[in-house]
Every structure is written in structure tokens, then in C-alpha cells.
Amino acid sequence: MNQRDKLIIDKIIIYCERIYEYLSSYQFEREVFMNTSILQDACAMCLVQIGELSSLLSEEIKQKTSHIPWRIIKDTRNFYVHNYGAVDLESFWIALNEDVPILKQQCREFLQKETVH
Numbered sequence: 001m002n003q004r005d006k007l008i009i010d011k012i013i014i015y016c017e018r019i020y021e022y023l024s025s026y027q028f029e030r031e032v033f034m035n036t037s038i039l040q041d042a043c044a045m046c047l048v049q050i051g052e053l054s055s056l057l058s059e060e061i062k063q064k065t066s067h068i069p070w071r072i073i074k075d076t077r078n079f080y081v082h083n084y085g086a087v088d089l090e091s092f093w094i095a096l097n098e099d100v101p102i103l104k105q106q107c108r109e110f111l112q113k114e115t116v117h
Helices: 003-024 030-034 037-054 059-064 070-086 089-116
Strands: none
Touching: 003 037, 003 059, 003 089, 030 037, 030 089, 037 070, 037 089
16 A cells, blocks of 8 residues: 555544544534534534545555445535535434444554555
């Protein structure tokens, strides 16, 4: 793995951790999230950054991590950028609490595996 791809994956992990930090500061309360635009905006910006970073990964890394839905991640970024006012908050909440932690774990596992080899 080249250094550029490693840095990109490290940044993706950092944005996943920021989302966790933001949600944990509100005790992962769904109702608070639904009614706090600043929290929604902060988390959306992190998802946008994750999507942008995912599009910068080399094809080699995307193939090695084909179990990670990079295309969906990029498409999600595009949706948030171009249709932010139409975002379904319930789907957004689910993505933040279910999909983002999985992505973080998958990225960490990949980096660990690549470091060993």
C-alpha cells in the first residue's frame, strides 16, 4: 500500500471517530439528534469528507477492500452535497450509528493487515 492511500484511510478513520465523538457528546440520544441542527450538520460534514476521501483511493486499494462499499459511500457524499435539505434524518441516524462504526472497523482491520504484510 502506498503512503497516500494509507493517509486517506487514516483520515477516513478520523472522520468516523469525529462522528462518534459528536454523537457521544449528546449521549447518542436519537431525539436530541433529530432536533439539533448543529449536530446534524457536523455529522453530515464528516460523511461528506469520508465520501470525498473514498473517491481519492487508488483502484488497487478499492479492489483489496472490495467488501467496503466505496461506490455507495461516494454516492452518499454526492447526495448530501447536492440534496442536503432532502436528507431523511432517520436514515441518516441509522447510517451514523450502524454504517460508520462498521466502516471504521473495516478500515482499521485493513490497515492492520497491510502493516503485518
